[in-house]
Amino acid sequence: MPDTYNITLEISRYDPESHLSWVQTYQVEAGGILRFVDVFRKINDEQDPTLAWASSCEHAQCGSCGIMVNGKPLLACELLVREAVDQFNTHTFRIKPITIAPVLRDLVVDLEKAYDRVHAAKPYLMKPAPAPPEGDEYRISPETLETYVEATQCINCFCCATACISSHHHFLGPNAMMSNIVRLMDPRETEKKERMDLLYGESGVYRCHTARACSFVCPKEIDISHFLALGKEGKF
Amino acid sequence: MENAVKITRTESYIISLIQKIPILSYYAPSRGWSFLISWGHRLAGLTLVGYMFAHIYTLSLLFHPATFDADMRLLDHFVFSFLEWCVAIPVIFHSLNGGRLILYELFRVRAEEIVIRSMVILGLLYIFIVGFFFIEKTQQISVTLFWSITVTVSLIAFLIVLFKIWMTGNSILWKLQRITGSFMFPMLIGHMLVMHMNYLTGHDSKTILLRMESPFIKGVDFVFIIFLLFHAGYGVFSIIADYIKPGPVLKSLTILVIIAMAVSAYFGIRLIVAL
Ligand code: HEM
Ligand code: SF4
Ligand code: SF4
Ligand code: FES
Numbered sequence: 001m002p003d004t005y006n007i008t009l010e011i012s013r014y015d016p017e018s019h020l021s022w023v024q025t026y027q028v029e030a031g032g033i034l035r036f037v038d039v040f041r042k043i044n045d046e047q048d049p050t051l052a053w054a055s056s057c058e059h060a061q062c063g064s065c066g067i068m069v070n071g072k073p074l075l076a077c078e079l080l081v082r083e084a085v086d087q088f089n090t091h092t093f094r095i096k097p098i099t100i101a102p103v104l105r106d107l108v109v110d111l112e113k114a115y116d117r118v119h120a121a122k123p124y125l126m127k128p129a130p131a132p133p134e135g136d137e138y139r140i141s142p143e144t145l146e147t148y149v150e151a152t153q154c155i156n157c158f159c160c161a162t163a164c165i166s167s168h169h170h171f172l173g174p175n176a177m178m179s180n181i182v183r184l185m186d187p188r189e190t191e192k193k194e195r196m197d198l199l200y201g202e203s204g205v206y207r208c209h210t211a212r213a214c215s216f217v218c219p220k221e222i223d224i225s226h227f228l229a230l231g232k233e234g235k236f
Numbered sequence: 237m238e239n240a241v242k243i244t245r246t247e248s249y250i251i252s253l254i255q256k257i258p259i260l261s262y263y264a265p266s267r268g269w270s271f272l273i274s275w276g277h278r279l280a281g282l283t284l285v286g287y288m289f290a291h292i293y294t295l296s297l298l299f300h301p302a303t304f305d306a307d308m309r310l311l312d313h314f315v316f317s318f319l320e321w322c323v324a325i326p327v328i329f330h331s332l333n334g335g336r337l338i339l340y341e342l343f344r345v346r347a348e349e350i351v352i353r354s355m356v357i358l359g360l361l362y363i364f365i366v367g368f369f370f371i372e373k374t375q376q377i378s379v380t381l382f383w384s385i386t387v388t389v390s391l392i393a394f395l396i397v398l399f400k401i402w403m404t405g406n407s408i409l410w411k412l413q414r415i416t417g418s419f420m421f422p423m424l425i426g427h428m429l430v431m432h433m434n435y436l437t438g439h440d441s442k443t444i445l446l447r448m449e450s451p452f453i454k455g456v457d458f459v460f461i462i463f464l465l466f467h468a469g470y471g472v473f474s475i476i477a478d479y480i481k482p483g484p485v486l487k488s489l490t491i492l493v494i495i496a497m498a499v500s501a502y503f504g505i506r507l508i509v510a511l
Binding site (some may be wrong): 087134165166168209216226232 | 263
């Protein structure tokens with residue numbers, strides 16, 4: 001296996017000043033263990049300082065580096081060049097911004113707008129149950145926690161929402177809906193009524209068609225469609 | 237496919253061949269097979285809605301048996317027969333996949349590899365059997381016995397799904413979509429089989445009119461057409477509602493869908509009552 005790859009990146013560019021969009025091709029000689037964020041940085045250093053992209057933690061924890069590579073939404077800080085060549089069976093990669101929010105520049109999208117959906121789902125305990133008198137903690141049994149802990153690992157990267165068959169329209173989206181369902185499963189949440197209204201509202205779980213693209217792309221390997229189906233099964 | 241662990245070598249070879257088709261080669265690795273199947277479900281559903289309108293129209297010709305028989309003879313041409321046979325594809329695909337969705341969403345059946353594998357095998361078998369009937373056209377069966385069994389199975393499916401979801405907080409229309417789907421599952425699969433077992437059952441006005449004299453058959457057809465039109469109407473509405481925000485446009489389109497289904501119901505029921 002060669003350790004350097006000659007790869008071609010066809011990157012969607014957008015300049016907000018001139019409102020021009022175009023596709024720019026970069027030829028990069030990249031080590032197999034470079035991540036896509038490293039490749040972008042290499043392009044900035046060696047070829048084109050104007051290419052804009054986003055990242056923050058660079059270890060799959062903050063969700064700010066989502067992009068689409070050959071149609072698949074994923075984290076640029078996680079995808080190795082070697083893996084990309086294997087996975088997509090090519091050396092040419094078409095790179096686009098995720099499609100869930102307006103593009104600010106090149107690969108950078110307005111995550112604030114995307115987060116509006118998550119905020120609409122109120123991703124916190126609206127009315128927490130009072131802590132039991134014996135101690136200062138609210139205890140959740142391991143069995144109960146086990147049923148939903150996977151969903152709490154979501155980093156809101158919006159890869160699922162980008163892949164989803166219907167979240168480009170007026171479905172709140174898989175991650176936002178899941179964060180509502182998680183709180184319905186959380187024994188500490190007492191505000192069930194508002195959560196149920198959100199779940200079965202016009203932008204709620206009916207817009208999900210169990211296409212399971214969300215679970216397919218989630219970089220945290222959360223089986224999102226499982227949780228959405230629990231919402232439809234309606235056992236809360 | 238996600239969790240590809242349970243897929244056999246032969247299956248992954250077949251999948252890799254199918255993935256060479258351009259649109260699949262883009263979406264299968266980037267969104268997964270379930271995503272493609274969902275689009276297939278949608279397109280098959282819409283195809284069936286189109287076919288349903290055409291079907292209700294040709295049946296309404298039964299008011300003039302001579303025209304009906306002439307039309308049926310025309311449709312007996314092998315090109316039309318072939319096209320009609322092709323309808324078995326969306327019928328069985330949408331039915332089996334609808335069943336899969338109901339199992340996944342309401343009965344927590346998550347063994348997707350097994351379910352999809354069974355769907356493929358049963359689907360191919362069904363298409364093959366329907367094709368055999370189209371070529372042979374000589375199979376005999378007691379229509380009353382056939383429908384008695386099929387209606388019983390349909391009622392069981394209907395009741396199981398009804399009891400499972402009736403008490404949940406989902407909207408009534410959404411629940412009815414699943415309930416009508418489960419009732420139609422045996423009915424629709426059976427309908428296509430029995431209508432093509434021999435030429436007369438589905439294409440000869442005398443045979444059809446004689447059958448339609450039975451109150452049992454009338455009752456079965458009545459329930460079926462109501463369920464079918466509701467399911468088709470809500471299905472089309474649900475697709476539109478995915479794309480259009482609640483407001484005047486969605487309202488007008490919804491009214492259009494209701495009118496189309498109501499007009500079809502009128503023609504269908506008039507036929508059942510009059511014959
Ligand atoms: C035979 C048994 C059938 C079953 C089990 C069944 C099941 C289902 C289910 C579960 C859905 C919901 C899918 C979703 O929301 O994602 C659905 C949608 C739909 N069905 Fe059926 N169906 C059947 C027959 C039919 C027939 C005969 C027609 C047309 C005349 C039809 C037309 C539709 C349409 C248009 C949709 C909407 C598709 C979408 O939302 O993407 N179905 N069906
Ligand atoms: S569920 Fe997964 S894909 Fe979706 S936002 Fe959360 S981490 Fe990202
Ligand atoms: S399962 Fe539902 S939420 Fe997930 S991609 Fe499909 S439609 Fe979207
Ligand atoms: S940079 Fe934080 S998830 Fe990729």
